[in-house]
Amino acid sequence: MKVALLGAIAWRTPPRHYGPWESIAGALAEGLVARGVDVTLFATLDSVTSAKLDGVCARGYAEDQTLDGRVCEALHVAHALSRSGEFDLVHSHLDWLPLAFIAHCRAPLLTTIHGFSGPAILPAYVNARGAHFVSISDADRAPELSYAATIHHGVDLQSLPFSDAPGQELVSFGRIHPDKGTADAIEIARRAGRRLVIAGIVQDERYFQEQVRPHVDGERVTYLGSVGPLERARVLGSAAALIHPIAFAEPFGLSVVEAMACGTPVVAYPRGSMPEIIDPGVSGFLVDDIASATLAVERAAKLDRREVRRTAERRFGAARMVDDYLKLYQRLSAR
Numbered sequence: 001m002k003v004a005l006l007g008a009i010a011w012r013t014p015p016r017h018y019g020p021w022e023s024i025a026g027a028l029a030e031g032l033v034a035r036g037v038d039v040t041l042f043a044t045l046d047s048v049t050s051a052k053l054d055g056v057c058a059r060g061y062a063e064d065q066t067l068d069g070r071v072c073e074a075l076h077v078a079h080a081l082s083r084s085g086e087f088d089l090v091h092s093h094l095d096w097l098p099l100a101f102i103a104h105c106r107a108p109l110l111t112t113i114h115g116f117s118g119p120a121i122l123p124a125y126v127n128a129r130g131a132h133f134v135s136i137s138d139a140d141r142a143p144e145l146s147y148a149a150t151i152h153h154g155v156d157l158q159s160l161p162f163s164d165a166p167g168q169e170l171v172s173f174g175r176i177h178p179d180k181g182t183a184d185a186i187e188i189a190r191r192a193g194r195r196l197v198i199a200g201i202v203q204d205e206r207y208f209q210e211q212v213r214p215h216v217d218g219e220r221v222t223y224l225g226s227v228g229p230l231e232r233a234r235v236l237g238s239a240a241a242l243i244h245p246i247a248f249a250e251p252f253g254l255s256v257v258e259a260m261a262c263g264t265p266v267v268a269y270p271r272g273s274m275p276e277i278i279d280p281g282v283s284g285f286l287v288d289d290i291a292s293a294t295l296a297v298e299r300a301a302k303l304d305r306r307e308v309r310r311t312a313e314r315r316f317g318a319a320r321m322v323d324d325y326l327k328l329y330q331r332l333s334a335r
Contacts, residue, residue, distance in 0.1 A: 001329060004107070005029050005051065006080050006092040007043040009072055010062040014048065017228040018201050019060070020254050021114050024153055024321075025093045031154075031322030040087070042080040055079065073097055081105050089329055096124035102131055108332055110148070115140060115251035132332060137273035140251040149328050152276070153252050154321025155312075159229060160261035162309045163237030169195040170297065171239035171264075173227075173255040175203040176212060181245035181269070183211040184290055186221055188243050188267075191294040195220055196243070199227040199235055237262035241284070241300040244268035245293060253277060260284075260312035263305035267296045283311045 005028065011019030014026035022043070029041045029051040039051035045058050056079045061067040077098050084090050085106035092098045092111045102109055112134045116122070125133065125145055132148045135141045141150070170192070172185035182198060189196035198221065202208045216223045227235055236242065242259040249272035256266050256277055266284035268274045278284045282303070285296040314320075 001089070001333065002038040002087045003032060003040070003329065004080060004084065004087040004090045005032075005039060005041045005043075006077070006090060006094050006098060007041060007047075008094050009044050009055070009057050009060055009076050010069065011044075011060040012046050012048075012063070013041065013043040014229065016063075017226040019062075021093050022060075023254065024112075024114070027154065027156055027318045028091075028322060028325060030156075031318050032326070035322065035326065037326075040083075042076065054083070077101060084109075088333060091325075091329075096121045099124045099128035099131055102128045108132065110134065110328070110332065112136065112151070113140070113251075116142065134328070136252045137276050139249060139273045139276060148332070149324065151321060151324045151328070152316060153254060153257065154316055154318040155254070155258055155261055157261055157313060157317050160233050160258055161237070162261075162263045162306070163233075164263060164305055166240050166264065166305070167238050168240055169197050169238070170241055170243050171197045171199065171235060171259070172243050173198075173236060173259065174200045174244075174253075176200050176208045177203040178207050179246060179248040179250075181247050183207075184245035184247075184293075185243040186212065186215050187290050188245065188293045188297065189221070191290070192297040194240065194297065195222070197222050197224060197235060197239065199224045201226045232258065233262055236264055239264050241297055242266045242268075243293065243297075244274070245290070246271050246274070248272065250274065257312055257316040260308050260316065263309040265300040265303045265305070265308050267293050267300050269293075277316075279311055283308045 007025035008021040011022045013022040015022045032039045033050040041049045041051040044060050056075050057072050061069040061072045081104050087107045090107050090109050110132045135150045170189045174180045215221045236259045252273050270286040287293045287296045
């Protein structure tokens, strides 16, 4: 089978620090190649992959302020679709844009929907006749669409080794944005009497300056900035628990399963995909507010970290994700 993986190009694949869509496309490419699939990854030309690499953008537009992301993505999609007749399947991880040109795709087009930026983009999906869609959680399904499958993300377990000797601190890992509840995490840690380590890109500067930065003192609250793959395991694995008080219906939450892979339990608000990802009392707890999260911290810290790791291995390893996609590829090919 010859598969084209159409990756996102905001960042390099795999990303140097941030880039969840690129991270998943990269992990899938590696897993498929290991299974003997002939894979061409369309990504930035500085990407690192075992697949055949093709593209027109030298680097990610989020990493080079001289680039226009709209132009980069348009050229990227046009180039990939011009080669689509060479493949048995085109698997897109690039949001809605390729769907607008599905008439120019000469192979079945499968799109993994990594989340909707808003209802205004739904027409691109609804009007894409013949397209196939994968949701990354049942919670993120739009009622207007039909889906071929729900496939949860998987992570590279080897790059996230188990940690059986955590510290006492808590960690908040992800974009600094009201959606991610960074300010709530600070308050939860304060009430629990534990240090908090924050890692992630600043996506809302005003929120960061007003509600996060005033609490960062390097002692009770530490901000590390955006943390890359090499440091991710250390930060997540050294924590007693990951605090994830999200304020939106999160489509998946990679940091949650990455923490679990390290053996670190999670305390999260039960929005979006969280009830699908967290097994209460096994890999963490679902709580409704700051007060209940504070109480759950101590309970989470007492969970069996080896069982947290085993749950992540069984449910969220990259191998399981590759298995699920291969089954879907074969089903679509049989049609």
